[in-house]
Amino acid sequence: MGLLLSASHQVLEFACRKAFNRYRQQANDLEMVQRQKLDQFLKQHTSKSLSYESFAEHYPLTRYADWKEKIEQSRQIGKNCLGAEKIVRFQPTSGSSEALKFIPYTQSFLNELDEAIGLWLSNLYRQHPQLKNSTHY
Numbered sequence: 001m002g003l004l005l006s007a008s009h010q011v012l013e014f015a016c017r018k019a020f021n022r023y024r025q026q027a028n029d030l031e032m033v034q035r036q037k038l039d040q041f042l043k044q045h046t047s048k049s050l051s052y053e054s055f056a057e058h059y060p061l062t063r064y065a066d067w068k069e070k071i072e073q074s075r076q077i078g079k080n081c082l083g084a085e086k087i088v089r090f091q092p093t094s095g096s097s098e099a100l101k102f103i104p105y106t107q108s109f110l111n112e113l114d115e116a117i118g119l120w121l122s123n124l125y126r127q128h129p130q131l132k133n134s135t136h137y
Helices: 002-046 052-058 064-077 107-127 129-133
Strands: 087-093 101-106
Touching: 002 052, 002 107, 002 129, 064 087, 064 101, 101 107, 107 129
Parallel strands: none
Antiparallel strands: 087 101
16 A cells, blocks of 8 residues: 555656646746736637736626526536536535535636646645655545
């Protein structure tokens, strides 16, 4: 069991290192990275190219309730009524604004989460190397 545990930690650490290295390369220009991500997202979903300032001016803040009807429609018909990208799953969650919400997850969104989690885990492995000798869930 110890050998398998050690090997699985090595594999996970190696996979997470990619996110850490990308972050290190971009750490001095995070605003540019985020602006590029917004531009890529807008081009993919709206065919527009807007600066963050224009985006913020043209698209007001919204709440889940503003999207609920389209989310429910997407869940019922099995087709994304919110944008062009395929919805991989709907993640149930709750919060202060609604009792139960279904958050649509696309592959792009999951990739962003993987990137963030990889960076977090890489940082944990660097700061707490003893984690490599323990089990997790």
